[in-house]
Structure formats: structure tokens, C-alpha cells
Amino acid sequence: MTTVKKYTLGNPINTHALDEKFLKVATLKETFKISEERPEEMELFSWNSNEKSLCCNLTEDERVYGLGETVRGINKRGWIYESWCSDEPHHLEDKRSLYGALNFLVLDNKERKLGIFVDCPSRVTFDVGYSNASELRISFEYADAELYVISGNHILEIVKTFRKMIGKSYIPPKWAFGLCQSRWSYFTAEEVRQVADRYDSAGIPLDAICLDIDYMQRYKDFTVDHEKFPEFPEFVSELKDRGIHPVPIIDAGVKIEEGYDVYEEGVEKNYFCKNEDDSDFVAAVWPGRVHFPDVLNENAREWFGNFYGRLTEAGVDGFWNDMNEPAIFYTEEHLKGVFEKIEDYKGKNLDIQSFFEFKDLVGSVDNRPGNYDCFYHHMDGEKIRHDRVHNLYGYNMTRAAGEAFLSLRPGQRTLMYSRASYVGMHRYGGIWTGDNFSWWSHILLNLQEMPGLNMCGFLYTGADTGGFGCDCTEDLMFRWLGVSLFTPLFRNHSAMGTRRQEFYQFEHTEEFKNLIRLRYALIPYLYSEFMKAVREDEMYMCPLAFAYEEDERAKDVEDQLLVGESIMIAPVYTQNARGRYVHLPEPMKLIRFRAFDDFDEEDLSRGDHYISAHLNEVLVFLRPGHVLPLAKPANRVPEIDYGSITYICNGANPEEYELYNDDGVSAV
Ligand code: GLC
Numbered sequence: 001m002t003t004v005k006k007y008t009l010g011n012p013i014n015t016h017a018l019d020e021k022f023l024k025v026a027t028l029k030e031t032f033k034i035s036e037e038r039p040e041e042m043e044l045f046s047w048n049s050n051e052k053s054l055c056c057n058l059t060e061d062e063r064v065y066g067l068g069e070t071v072r073g074i075n076k077r078g079w080i081y082e083s084w085c086s087d088e089p090h091h092l093e094d095k096r097s098l099y100g101a102l103n104f105l106v107l108d109n110k111e112r113k114l115g116i117f118v119d120c121p122s123r124v125t126f127d128v129g130y131s132n133a134s135e136l137r138i139s140f141e142y143a144d145a146e147l148y149v150i151s152g153n154h155i156l157e158i159v160k161t162f163r164k165m166i167g168k169s170y171i172p173p174k175w176a177f178g179l180c181q182s183r184w185s186y187f188t189a190e191e192v193r194q195v196a197d198r199y200d201s202a203g204i205p206l207d208a209i210c211l212d213i214d215y216m217q218r219y220k221d222f223t224v225d226h227e228k229f230p231e232f233p234e235f236v237s238e239l240k241d242r243g244i245h246p247v248p249i250i251d252a253g254v255k256i257e258e259g260y261d262v263y264e265e266g267v268e269k270n271y272f273c274k275n276e277d278d279s280d281f282v283a284a285v286w287p288g289r290v291h292f293p294d295v296l297n298e299n300a301r302e303w304f305g306n307f308y309g310r311l312t313e314a315g316v317d318g319f320w321n322d323m324n325e326p327a328i329f330y331t332e333e334h335l336k337g338v339f340e341k342i343e344d345y346k347g348k349n350l351d352i353q354s355f356f357e358f359k360d361l362v363g364s365v366d367n368r369p370g371n372y373d374c375f376y377h378h379m380d381g382e383k384i385r386h387d388r389v390h391n392l393y394g395y396n397m398t399r400a401a402g403e404a405f406l407s408l409r410p411g412q413r414t415l416m417y418s419r420a421s422y423v424g425m426h427r428y429g430g431i432w433t434g435d436n437f438s439w440w441s442h443i444l445l446n447l448q449e450m451p452g453l454n455m456c457g458f459l460y461t462g463a464d465t466g467g468f469g470c471d472c473t474e475d476l477m478f479r480w481l482g483v484s485l486f487t488p489l490f491r492n493h494s495a496m497g498t499r500r501q502e503f504y505q506f507e508h509t510e511e512f513k514n515l516i517r518l519r520y521a522l523i524p525y526l527y528s529e530f531m532k533a534v535r536e537d538e539m540y541m542c543p544l545a546f547a548y549e550e551d552e553r554a555k556d557v558e559d560q561l562l563v564g565e566s567i568m569i570a571p572v573y574t575q576n577a578r579g580r581y582v583h584l585p586e587p588m589k590l591i592r593f594r595a596f597d598d599f600d601e602e603d604l605s606r607g608d609h610y611i612s613a614h615l616n617e618v619l620v621f622l623r624p625g626h627v628l629p630l631a632k633p634a635n636r637v638p639e640i641d642y643g644s645i646t647y648i649c650n651g652a653n654p655e656e657y658e659l660y661n662d663d664g665v666s667a668v
Helices: 020-025 155-166 189-202 232-241 261-269 298-306 308-312 332-345 352-363 386-408 441-455 474-484 509-536
Strands: 003-009 031-033 046-048 053-057 063-066 079-083 104-108 113-119 124-128 135-140 145-152 179-181 208-211 245-251 283-285 288-291 318-322 376-379 382-385 415-418 430-432 490-492 561-563 567-569 579-584 588-595 598-604 607-612 618-622 626-632 641-650
Touching: 020 155, 063 441, 104 155, 113 155, 145 155, 155 441, 189 208, 189 232, 232 245, 261 288, 261 298, 298 308, 298 386, 308 386, 318 386, 332 352, 376 386, 382 386, 386 415, 441 474, 441 561, 474 509, 474 618, 509 588, 509 626, 579 618, 588 641, 618 626, 618 641
Parallel strands: 003 031, 179 208, 179 490, 208 245, 245 318, 318 415, 415 430
Antiparallel strands: 003 145, 046 053, 053 135, 063 104, 079 124, 104 113, 113 145, 124 135, 283 288, 376 382, 561 567, 567 618, 579 607, 588 598, 588 618, 626 641
16 A cells, blocks of 8 residues: 655646646545645655755665666666756766656665655756765755655555556557667668678567667758658668668757758747747757757657658658757857957966866857756746646657647557657657766666556656777677667667777677577567556566565665566676676576577576676576576567467566567557
């Protein structure tokens, strides 16, 4: 049993984080006002109106989970996080924000388990024992929020209640569980064809290829460069006929260019974000000067969403939404000031003081906070400054697409994942975790980001496998598969200028082939568990701390996850390591996979074990009383033969496993 209490602070903005259906049946009988006058109603929290912060004590043994995709581990205690969607490519430990703003946390100590959702679209700071080790401090830039406190006896129960409040997770087409190959710099249709050919000739399964900004005409949304991608609809059907789905990117900024109809119509209809004087706000991203569609405005959202139809008409059935924090390289206003100031430094002897001032001046033009308090939205009949609602932008861009797909592709599923997010967006799409690097630490980060995302309903998610930035090595790519083979979104993506990292580029292509075929063999299980997690509002990837609440040792495990009901993963994520220690909270069967039909099994007792793993081996641990279905792999997801499924069992019979399946494309 869980109970939910709602508190109101100031005048909250309706974020649409909670599900309409839930709000209709909700039994939140009382709403408490957060104020200093009535501290008894606040129970655990104290409110300090001068500091605009809520404070709650943390016991020594308390663990804190959640906050979506953020750095620093599954247990968030000991750092300070800012809920502010940011185009932040350096996912380093000193970062306070990445792309998402997912303000849900769970506090867990022996006496209490509490879920806290802070529904606030402006900047919120979560100081989780950073300034004061025994305190959680939630500070607001604008003290207008709704706060939901869920109490219950178990973490999983609390998460489930929260998930019921925010509504069902987005379901992608089943083919989107297959491998997607991507790279920023597939410049021509011919190059894309070659990628498909090389996958096919290497016998490596593949279901999708992403089209990055290079397919567009001068980076203009909903256009295609007809010279480099001639006869686009024919190209789309050619790929789809061979079972490969092209997945184009859509960016938030609309290029300012005479004769470009999206731009011209947006100006005419007043659908772009505005300056204070109601002229259209100009920012700069890939295409240079852009306007941002005001997706927080219902009419503009519908208008923008309908443009996806230009590509669905050409046969496209999957998209990724990018740069929707929104990322801003510069604003002209600010840049003007920078150029003026640069003059002051010309010919000067730049010393310890002035050199760093100069560096800051030129090095911090992009994504600077000041770029976000100078433009406006028209939302629910009100003119609202962007910084008050910043965290809703990516959500609403994705919602624009999701709502449009209902009429553009009725009854069908459309692949959609976004970079920026807010709670509620999980009903319209998944996310990928943005611009990571080909670093060993980012394999672990990939794993550690999954639970926080699942807690907020983002089940269709994954990272750029092999890393987006810098050069990938073969051993890193092998080890990354220890996580990526199990994430619903399985995409190999890299940045322009980095070393090529398509799986066929590596020396041991055959071994990669075997492991990717293993992924396809696992899809009946992975898809089944994903769909059950959607239907039952459960975690798809779950920390041991949630599943084994009584096991003190399990609570400290930050590098293993349960995937669905049957298995646990424990990837090797350090360079040159030949294995790793694994904690088993219960006796499990180790399956060391080299291929779907080449593995060894070993029964292991509860406790800690050193497990060796060659580069081409992926570790899976089968829980007692469970089974793992494995199909004969195919080159495309729809070709997987469910009649070929065999089961690896650990003290259970195959019939005990509930295998979910459907046609994979119809809306459910
Ligand atoms: C952003 C995206 C990245 C993409 C690039 C070019 O950095 O996060 O995935 O490749 O833009 O579009």
C-alpha cells in the first residue's frame, strides 16, 4: 500500500507531467500548501521562503535514487544536481545537469521509503547531502511547484505508484529493438546503402540506420538534400524493402531562410518563440540563425507536429528529436557584446587575470544561462518567459510529434526518441542519453543512468554504443555490449571526425557478429520484459537495491542490474580487465555467452565471485526459479522465428515463463 500526498507551492504551471487519466480517478483528497505558517502539514520537510528551499533530513544509512539521467551513480547521495535540460556533451563527474529534467527521487532508509516528485519546469536544485551530508535540500529558482510525496513499504511499490500517476510508457515498433547503425557524417544515400551492404555481407543483423543532419538541405527541418539523397521516397522504400528503417533526425531550430516554407509559415502564424517586444526570437544552431517553434503553445505544437508528415509520407516510420533543450550556440545580441569586448583585449599582454577572462568571454557563448531568459512562449493564454518553463521544451517538441503521429500514422507505432526530456514525455517517446564519449567510464555511466530513467517511465532508452565522441577501440566496443545488448534502444552512433566504429570495421568482425546475433536471439525475452514493464508500470532495468531490499551488500552494488524478471547483467567496464567481481544476492546460474549457441553455464552460490570474461564474452546471470528464452537469430527483427525458441532454465520449467508477443507494429 502506498499513499500519495500533494503539496502546492506558489502558483504552479501545468506541466502535463501527470496523466489526465490518473488525475480523473486520483484520490488525492487533500492538497497541502507549502508555507512557513503551517509546518505541521509539511511533516518531513521544512520550508525556507528566503532561500526558496525545502529541506529534509537524511539518516546516515539513507540512500537516494532517481533524478533520471545524471552523472555519479545509482545512489545519488553526495552530489548536487540541477534540473535544467542542458546540451552538455561532457558527461563528467562535475556536471550538475545533462539533457533531462526528471525530478523524481526515492529516499530509502530502514524506517521509511519515500518517493518525491517535484513538478516544476524551471531550474530546481537537488542538493543530496552535498552541502550538508545529512540533508536533502531542494531549492527553487521560481517557487511555483507541485510536490507529490509517495510513502510505502517498498521502493518498487513507490515507483509503481509514481508510474501510475504519470501514465503508460511509450511503445516503439518491435523492429526498434534491433540494431540501429548511426553516424554523424553519412553524407549521401550511397554511403547509407554501403553501410547496409556491409552489414549484410558481414552477416550482422541490422534493422535501422539513422540519418543525421547530413540528409537535410542546409540543416532545414523536414527537407531533404535532393542532390545527396535523390528520390528520397524511393530510397526509403528501397531500404525498407530490405528490412532496414531509415530514422531521420529532427532538430528544434527552424532555419531562417527566405522561401523555406516552415520558416515563412511560422513567422506568418506567429508560431515561433518571441522576444519581449513580440518580434521573433533569433538564436543560432547548426543552420546558423534559427527560430524556435513555440511547442508549448497548443496551436504551434500541432502545426509543427504536422510537418513530420512530410517524411512519413515518404515512408519514414522512425525519428529522433535533437537539440531540444533547446541547444543555443549563440544569440546575436550576446555575440555582439562579445565582439565589442574582444576589441579591448587586442594587442594586450594577456596575464593570469586577463587571459582567463578572455578565455571565458569567447569560450562560453553557447548554452549560456543568459540565453534562456530573453525569449518567451505563449502558453495557455499567457506570455511566459522561457526560463520559467525551460524544462518543458524537449518534452513538447516530442509531444508535437507523438500527437501528430496519431493522425499521420493511425493505429501504427512510430519510433521516436528525444535528447531532452521532462516527466510526461515518456508517453510520447523514448530517449537516448546524448553525446557520451568512447570512454570506459561511460560504459558504467550507461548502466547507471538506466534505473533513474526507468523510474520516470523512460523504458525505451539506451546510450550511443561505443561512444559518440573521440575514437573507439575494439576492446571498448566489445565490453560496451555487456550493457547495450540488453538496453531496448541499441544504437551504435559516433561523431563526425572520429574513428569509424560500425561493427564491421573491427578486426574481430566475426565475434561481433556472434554477439549481435545473440542480441537478436534475446529479443523475444527483451521485448516480452519490456512490454510487461510497460503494462505493469514496472522497472525494465532494476538496481539490486530495489529488488533485494534486505540485502545490505546488494544496496551498494552500482555496476550490475536486473533486466526483466529472469536475468542480471554485470558488464566488465575497465580497460584490460579479464574479468570482474560480481555480487550474487541469491544463487544464480552464470551463462557466459560467446554466441547464442556457444556458451557455458555454471551454478554459483550467493555471495561475491570473481568471474572471468574474454573480450568476446558477455555475462548473464539467470536467477533461481527462472528461465531465459532464446530464439534462433535472424538478420531482421520481424524474421525472428518464435517457433525456434529454446529455454535455459534455472530450477523452473519453460511453461512458467509468460512470453509476450504481438505483431510489433500496430498500436497497443
Ligand atoms: C548532437 C547530437 C548527436 C548528433 C549531432 C549532429 O550533438 O546529440 O547525436 O550526431 O548533434 O546532429
